[in-house]
Amino acid sequence: MTEQYRSRFRTLTDGSDAPPGADHHIFIGPQHPWAEEPAHFIIHLKGERVVEADIRIGFNLRGIEKAMENKTWRQNTMLIPRACGICSAVHQNVYVRLAEKLAGIEDQISERAKLIRMFSLEAERVHSHILWYGILAHDAGFDTMLHITWRDREIILDIVEDFSGNRVNPALMLIGGVKRDIPKEKADRAQPMLDKLIKQVEYHKKVFTEEASIRNRLENVGILTKEDAKKVTPNGPTGRGSGLPFDVRKATPYELYDKIDWNLVYYNEGDILATTLVRLDETLESLQICKQILDRLESTQGELLVRVKQRIPEGSYFARGEAPRGEDVHYGIANGTDTPERYKIRAPSLGNIDATLKRMDGEYVADMPVILRSYDPCFSCTNRVMIINEVTGEKMILNQDEFARKAIKAKKYNRPFF
C-alpha cells in the first residue's frame, strides 16, 4: 500500500481517479471471459506492467440474509447452502452448528452424525480445490489440464451423488444431526474410487510442479510476502501459501477434527505456485481424511438425528468453519420465535480481496488472470451488503420490497434505477 491510504474499493470506473504513473487502464469484468462471476477490476497499467489495481463489487446481491429472516430455522437449513455455488456444505455446517448451540443441543450430536458431516465437508474441499486448479490452468492457458482435472473431479462428485443424491449440493445436514446415513455397501464402493482419485491428484501435482511451461507461469508471480500478508490479512489457502499457518480446523477444532489424524499444509514462498501447492496438498490430506472417516464409520454407531424444538431460545452466537476458500464466519441472532432476528454471513472471498490486489503491484498484465484466480474468487458469496454510494454522494437503504418495486418500475418504464 502507498503511504497515504487509498481505498481499493472503487465506484468510478473510467479511470479518472487513477494513481499517478499509470498511462492506460484495462477493465476486467463484469463481463469478461476470465470471470465466471461478475466483478469489476480496474487495472492501471504502465506499458505491460501493473501500477495498481482496484476492484468494484456489488453486482450480485441476492438478498439471502434478508430472505432468511422471513423463513423458519428449519427452512433456512435448505436456503443457506445456496449462499455459495461450490462451498454449500460448509455454509450449512456452520449454520447448523450455530443453531444447535443456540438451541443448546450441541452436546447431543452423535459421533456418527459428526463423521458424516465431516465427510461431506472434506469431499466438498476436494472437489472445490480440483475445480480451482483446473480453472487456474485454464487461466494460465493450459486447457488440457483443465479438461483432465475436471474429468477426475467426476470421481468425487460420483461419490457425493451416491451418498446424498446431489452432485455439488449434498445438503446432508440438519439442525440436530444429518439427514441420511452412509451404509456400509456405499462406503465399500467409495473406497477404491478414493484410491483412484488420490493417484490422479498425485499426477496433477506432478504436472504442476514438473511441467516447465505451467511452472513458469506460476513461480515467482504475484508474490505476497509474510510481512505483507500480516498487513492485508488473507485467510485460508491464500494465507497458508504466504507462511501464515492458520486453519480454523486446527485453531478451534469443530466436529471431530481434533480426533482425526491430519496435517496442516503451509508454504513460505508466497507466490501463486505456493498457493497452488497448498491446495494440491490439502486435496490429498482431505482425501485421506475421507478414507479415515469411512473406516471409522464401520465401528461407530449412534443416533443420526436429535429432536430439536421449532422455537430457538433468545440469544446470539458466532460460529466459524474452514471453507475451501478460507474462513467462513456466521453470526446469528435468535429472538425466541421460529425465525432468526438477524443473520450475517461473511464469506472468505471478501477477506482475500485486499491481499490479491496487493499481489498485483508491479506484475505483468499477462499474469492478471492467474493472480486474480489465486484466491478462488466467489462473488455470489462476497456480496452480502449493498452500500449505495452514487456519484452524487446520495445514500439509500432499501428493503427487499422497495428494491423489487424500483427494479420492476425501471424495467417497465425503461428509466434509470435511481
Next chain:
Amino acid sequence: MTWIETLLMITVPGILFIVIMALFIDWLDRKVYARGQNRKGPPFLQPLYDIVKLTAKESIIPTGVSKFWMTTLPILFFATSLTGALMIPIAIFDDITGVATGFAAFDFDIFFVLFIILSFGLLIYFMGIVTKNPFAQTGATRSIVQALSFEIPLAFSLLVPVLIVGVGGSPNTASTFRLGEISANLFASIGDNPWLIIGLVIAFAISIIVMMAELEAFPFDSPKAHTELADGWLVEYGGWRYALIILGERIGAFFIGGLIVTLFLGGPSVGLEAVIVNPVLMGFLNIIFFTLKLIAVIAVMSFLRTLISRIRIDQTVRLAWKIVLPIAIVALMLTIGFKMIGV
C-alpha cells in the same frame, strides 16, 4: 490465362479447394486438440456451420472507429492469405518445367512468400490498432512484437531447404528460387548427400514452432489470449467481418502448413515421376499426396498445442531470440558445411 486455367483456379486445386481444405483443417485441428484433451470434439461440418452462422450476425462498428478501415482490413487480410495459399504448389500446372507449381509462380517467389508472412503480422497489428480498444491495442502490440521476434528464425529455417537444393535448383540450370522447384528437387538433393538431412530435420522442427507462432496458435496465443485480453485484437470484430478473419486465419493455416510441406516434405511429390507419364493421373496423385502430408503436419501442430501452457509475451520473445534463433543458425551452418564438404 486460358479458360481451362481459369476453371482450375476457381475449382480444384484452386480457390474452392483451398477454402474447403481450410474448413477441413479447422475441423481436424479442433478434433485432434479435443482428443488430446480427452474430449469428444466437434462434428465434421462444424466449421462450416460457424462461418454460415457468423455471416448472419450483426457486425457492429464502435463509436468513433473508422468504418472504412474496419471493412477494408479484414478483406485485405483474407485476400493476403488467399494469395499466399495460391502460391503453394499442389499439382502439375506448369507444362514447361514439368514440376508442380502454384497458380502464382515466378522467379524468386520464396521471398514473396516471406513478405506475405510478414504482412500477416502487419495487418493483424493494424486491425487491432484501428478499433481503439485497450484489449485490442495491447493484443496488437504483442502480435507485432511476436511476429518481429520470429521473423529471423523463420527466414533462416526456410533458407535451409533452399541451400540443400542448391543455388541453381539442379546443377545445370540457373537459379530461380521457385517454391515448386525446391519441392521437386529436395529428395534428389538429399539422395546425393544424405548428411544434409540433419540440418533439414532441425530446420523442420524450428519451422513448426515458428509457424505456430506466426499463426498465433495455442502456446503462442498471447496476442489474443482468451482469459486475459478477451481475444485481443479480434475483440471488436463481429458478424461477417469476424467470419472473414477466421476464414482468413484458416486459409493462413493451410498456406503455412502447405509451405512446410513444400519446403521440408517434398510438396506434392509422389516419387513415381518416372513410372507415371499421364499428367492427369499424376496431378490427381499429387493432390492426394499433398493433402495427406498437410494432414500430418497439421495434426502434429495440433497435438503439440495440447502439451504445454500458454507462453507469456516476454517469455515468447526470450524463446525466439535465445533458443530458437541459435538453433536455426546451427542448422544453417550445418547445412552449409555439409554442402561444402559434399560437393
